[in-house]
Amino acid sequence: MFTSKAQIRIHYAWTDQMGLVYYGNYAQLYEIGRTEALRGLGLTYKEIEATGVIMPVTEMHIRFLRPALYDDLVTVVTTIKEMPLHSKIIFHNEVYNEKEELLNMGSVTLYFINAKTMKRTDIPEKIKKKLLRYFETEKES
Numbered sequence: 001m002f003t004s005k006a007q008i009r010i011h012y013a014w015t016d017q018m019g020l021v022y023y024g025n026y027a028q029l030y031e032i033g034r035t036e037a038l039r040g041l042g043l044t045y046k047e048i049e050a051t052g053v054i055m056p057v058t059e060m061h062i063r064f065l066r067p068a069l070y071d072d073l074v075t076v077v078t079t080i081k082e083m084p085l086h087s088k089i090i091f092h093n094e095v096y097n098e099k100e101e102l103l104n105m106g107s108v109t110l111y112f113i114n115a116k117t118m119k120r121t122d123i124p125e126k127i128k129k130k131l132l133r134y135f136e137t138e139k140e141s
Contacts (some may be wrong), residue, residue, distance in 0.1 A: 002080045003131035004037035010072045027071040030093045030108055031126040033076035037091065041130040053124050055089070055110040066097070072096050083135040087112050087120035090114065099141070 014025040021029075038044060048055065068074050077094045084090075088111050094104045114121045 002037070002041070003132060004019065004040040004078045006036040006076045006078070008032055008074055008076060010068055010070055010074060012070055015070045019070045019089055021070075023062075026062055026104060026106070027093060028094070029076050030078075030091070032062075033078035033093055034091050034108065035095060036076075036101045037078040039057075041127070043130060045093065048124060049115070050113050050125070051124055051126065053121060054083050054113050054115045055115060057108055058088070058111050059109035060106065062104055064102045064104045066085070066101060067083070068097065068103050074103065079132075080131065083131060088089070089123065089127075102119065 008029060011020055012019050014028070016022045025026050035045060038048075045055070075096045077096065079092045079094075080089065081092055082090065088109055091108045091110070092105075093107065094105045097103055112123055113119065
């Protein structure tokens, strides 16, 4: 299992008239978490795309428990619970406030797509190698 944490300050522009984070903006929090998780593996979207592979979101689930508020410092915990096989990867997210209360949780599924053919492709070797060490250790336990 691979886990990454990213802290994000809630900007005024992400909130609604009530001062709560607008529900549609949680997708951005999850994306920041995902981007930082890849960076934690030593990868960037830019490098992955340079290999001819794009990663569109194909599915997203969110469960809202408590609101995030303007100026909150939230922590987005992003976890890859299973070694990606073939052409998809699932990122699981949890968002916590400074009191360490769980605000929401969800998952985002992305597919590895060949940018030229727009068809699914297997997980790029570069990503596979970076993740493998997190999942090989689990098998040994």
